[in-house]
Amino acid sequence: MIEWNRILQEKRYSPEEPDKLVISFAAFLKRKKKVGRVLDLGCGAGRHLIYMAKQGFEAHGIDIAETGLNATKCRLKKQNLEAHIVKCHMNFLPYVDSCFDAVICLHTIYHQKFKGMQRTISEIHRILKENGFLSVNFLSKRTYKYGKGEKVEENTFIGQEGIEKGVLHHFTDKEEIMCLFKDFTIIKMESQERKIEGKLSSRWILTATI
Amino acid sequence: MKRKLMEILACPIDKHYPLELLVFDEKEEIVEGLIICPKCLRWYPIRDEIPEMLPDELRKENEDLPFFKKWKEKIPEKILHEGKPFNLKK
Numbered sequence: 001m002i003e004w005n006r007i008l009q010e011k012r013y014s015p016e017e018p019d020k021l022v023i024s025f026a027a028f029l030k031r032k033k034k035v036g037r038v039l040d041l042g043c044g045a046g047r048h049l050i051y052m053a054k055q056g057f058e059a060h061g062i063d064i065a066e067t068g069l070n071a072t073k074c075r076l077k078k079q080n081l082e083a084h085i086v087k088c089h090m091n092f093l094p095y096v097d098s099c100f101d102a103v104i105c106l107h108t109i110y111h112q113k114f115k116g117m118q119r120t121i122s123e124i125h126r127i128l129k130e131n132g133f134l135s136v137n138f139l140s141k142r143t144y145k146y147g148k149g150e151k152v153e154e155n156t157f158i159g160q161e162g163i164e165k166g167v168l169h170h171f172t173d174k175e176e177i178m179c180l181f182k183d184f185t186i187i188k189m190e191s192q193e194r195k196i197e198g199k200l201s202s203r204w205i206l207t208a209t210i
Numbered sequence: 211m212k213r214k215l216m217e218i219l220a221c222p223i224d225k226h227y228p229l230e231l232l233v234f235d236e237k238e239e240i241v242e243g244l245i246i247c248p249k250c251l252r253w254y255p256i257r258d259e260i261p262e263m264l265p266d267e268l269r270k271e272n273e274d275l276p277f278f279k280k281w282k283e284k285i286p287e288k289i290l291h292e293g294k295p296f297n298l299k300k
Contacts, residue, residue: 037218064268069260084215087262092222094254094263099218 016075018051019106021205025135026055028207029102034133036101041090041124042108046072049083052104059083060100062090091119095127103128105136110170113156117170121180125210133209134184140191140202141171177204184208211240211261221247222263234281244285252294253278253285266295 029035035056040049043061045068053059053076061083063069069085076083088094090108103124109117124134139145141155149157149169156170172180177189188207193200213231220227226249235242243256245263254263255277275296282290282298291299 064264066260070258073259082212084212085260086215086219087260087264088222089265089268092263092265094220094222094261095218096220096227097225 016047016050018047021106021135021137022048022051022104025102025104025133025207026052026057029057029133030055032133034101037099038102038104039095039100039127041093041103041105041120043072043085044068046075046083046085048104048106049085050075050079050081053081053083054079057102061085062088062093064089091116091123093123093127097126098129098132100127100132101129102133103135105134107137109136110139110172111168112170113153113168114170117180125183128210131209133187133207136206136208137192138172138177138204138206139169140193140204141173142191142193142200142202143171144199144201145169146171172204174204177206181206181208184210211243211256211259213240215261216245219245219261219263221250221252222265223247223252224250226250232281232284234284242281244281244289246286246289246293250294251289251292253289269295271296 037058037060038052040061043049043063046061049059049061049072061072064087066087069087072085086094109120128134149160151157152168155172156168158168159165186206186208190205191202192205193202216229216231219229221229226247230246230248232244233240239259240256241259245254245256245261254261255274257277278296291297
């Protein structure tokens with residue numbers, strides 16, 4: 001929690017432009033006539049929450065770091081937008097069952113051990129409505145950060161340098177994702193790879209429904 | 211926090227619904243208040259318009275108890291003395 005309060009003070013960790021994934025997910029939800037209640041799980045400084053609110057969704061966001069939530073609150077007020085934010089943990093969601101049409105979980109779920117990820121996915125399953133949709137991404141084992149830092153369990157490392165020093169990352173592969181989402185119907189799963197200063201960044205992007 | 215959020219809030223621990231809302235300071239939104247789970251007696255502060263619904267192990271007694279004491283005149287006796295994770299019981 002302390003790490004994220006510190007990290008979210010860095011400007012590059014609180015951009016305003018939404019990820020292309022969220023723009024395409026919003027368009028997908030509109031095509032499916034699911035412009036309802038959406039949760040941004042790990043909303044940080046609120047760029048995706050704000051985008052979804054602007055797109056006409058009933059936008060909700062959670063985060064564990066008050067730095068991000070305070071930034072989100074200020075941005076919402078500045079833009080005269082309505083959304084709901086809660087400080088909570090992704091494995092203990094404070095919502096009734098089956099109340100969200102969609103959940104966005106980007107750059108978030110992999111900052112914990114495997115059992116934590118299982119718990120988060122179970123919570124997402126619980127709060128999604130039937131035929132609700134999820135957009136989530138994972139760090140691939142192919143990414144350049146894999147294996148670096150202190151190993152805390154299989155495929156899980158704590159960064160030892162840079163801005164994310166002290167932050168845990170779990171790296172995964174297709175087989176593990178299929179196992180994690182056995183209670184979901186996977187609509188789309190793709191690998192997104194790009195080179196950053198000659199280093200391979202690799203993520204798994206998943207769209208799923210229940 | 212807007213009042214209508216209560217329509218979908220459940221206790222993060224036992225998932226009980228509905229929860230009880232105490233409002234201490236309200237402007238356009240609820241600025242300060244308390245959300246109570248009547249089943250497990252956990253209480254969750256609303257501070258600076260943001261509800262804080264963390265599991266016990268992430269709660270900070272040195273931050274939460276002063277808030278609890280500040281509003282003790284408006285908090286039901288049962289929560290004051292039996293509330294979780296912290297209370298005023300000697």
